[in-house]
Amino acid sequence: MKxxxxxxxxxxxxxxxxxxxxxEFAFGLARxxxxxxxxxxxxxxxxxxxxxxxxxxxKALQQALLFLSYRARSEKEIRQNLKKHEFSEDVIEHTLxxxxxxxxxxxxxxxxxxxxxxxxxRPRSRRALTMELRQKGxxxxxxxxAVAGVDEEALAYxxxxxxxxxxxxxxxxxxxxxxxxxxxxxxFPYSVVTSVVxxxxxxxxxxxxxxxxxxxx
Numbered sequence: 001m002k003x004x005x006x007x008x009x010x011x012x013x014x015x016x017x018x019x020x021x022x023x024e025f026a027f028g029l030a031r032x033x034x035x036x037x038x039x040x041x042x043x044x045x046x047x048x049x050x051x052x053x054x055x056x057x058x059k060a061l062q063q064a065l066l067f068l069s070y071r072a073r074s075e076k077e078i079r080q081n082l083k084k085h086e087f088s089e090d091v092i093e094h095t096l097x098x099x100x101x102x103x104x105x106x107x108x109x110x111x112x113x114x115x116x117x118x119x120x121x122r123p124r125s126r127r128a129l130t131m132e133l134r135q136k137g138x139x140x141x142x143x144x145x146a147v148a149g150v151d152e153e154a155l156a157y158x159x160x161x162x163x164x165x166x167x168x169x170x171x172x173x174x175x176x177x178x179x180x181x182x183x184x185x186x187x188f189p190y191s192v193v194t195s196v197v198x199x200x201x202x203x204x205x206x207x208x209x210x211x212x213x214x215x216x217x
Contacts, residue, residue, distance in 0.1 A: 001042045002026070007034065019051075027051075030058040053091075060087045060095040065104075072110050076137025107138050111146035123155040128187030156188045156196045164200050175201060 006020035010028060017034040019026050021043065029037075033055045043051075060082055067073060067081045075096060082092045099105035111133055118124050124132070126147045133143045163182055167175050176197055183193045 001044060002048070004037060004039050004041045004043065007037060007039060027055075029055045030062075033058055056087060056091045057094050060085075060091045061098060063087075064095050064099060068099075068104060072113050073105075074110050074136040074138055075105050075107055078105060079137075107142050108145070110136070111138055111142050115146050115150065119150070119155060123159045123186060125152055125156075125187030125189065125192075126150045127189070131187075152188060152192050153196070156183055156186075156192045157199065159183060159186065159188075160196050160200045164204050168204055172201065 002021040004019060004021060005023050006018075008018045008020070009031075010016045010018055015031050016028050017031055018028050019034065019037070026048075029051060033051060037051075063082060063085055064078055067078060073081075078096065078099070079092055082095060087095070096105055103109075114133060114136070115129055118129060118132075129147050129150060130143055133146060138146075160179055160183060163179060167178055170178065179197050179200065180193050183196065184190075188196075
């Protein structure tokens with residue numbers, strides 16, 4: 001048994017408390033973990049281990065919440081971040097369970113939000129989105145469901161329409177090449193690219209030669 005001889009708030013982080021046992025500094029705890037401790041309490045080795053485990057779980061949760069404060073994350077990203085901060089597997093699993101219970105970790109919602117964000121700000125093809133979501137560690141069913149409603153034709157058209165003013169002064173062949181490459185870099189398939197590029201040309205060059213969708217790139 002060891003006796004608590006002092007409890008002191010840390011100067012640099014008042015949300016943590018330094019625990020002194022038998023006159024010597026022993027370890028630090030989150031204030032919420034140390035809330036029920038008082039000077040004079042006797043702690044067994046088992047109780048000390050329990051307190052330190054609870055503290056690790058609280059620190060991991062706070063780290064995860066900080067990581068999530070910047071943007072939504074997949075479970076794989078959260079897991080990798082906690083591993084980087086050297087939390088144990090047991091603590092990581094406990095943290096993920098708490099996040100799931102509070103709907104802060106949900107791969108299905110994350111995937112849907114990722115696709116919606118991409119469609120709004122940086123449109124990508126269904127294939128490109130699939131690759132991105134796989135890199136986030138999502139399973140195939142989740143990825144498939146998330147990209148199922150992606151309208152590649154509509155996304156490619158909006159992307160090309162916003163890009164076209166920069167290319168308006170170009171002749172058809174150069175216009176076609178540059179806009180096609182621009183769409184291809186975003187993963188849009190050949191069939192969509194040819195249709196959209198021709199459509200954009202015809203819409204932006206109403207008094208010039210029109211081209212048919214069937215014309216090859």
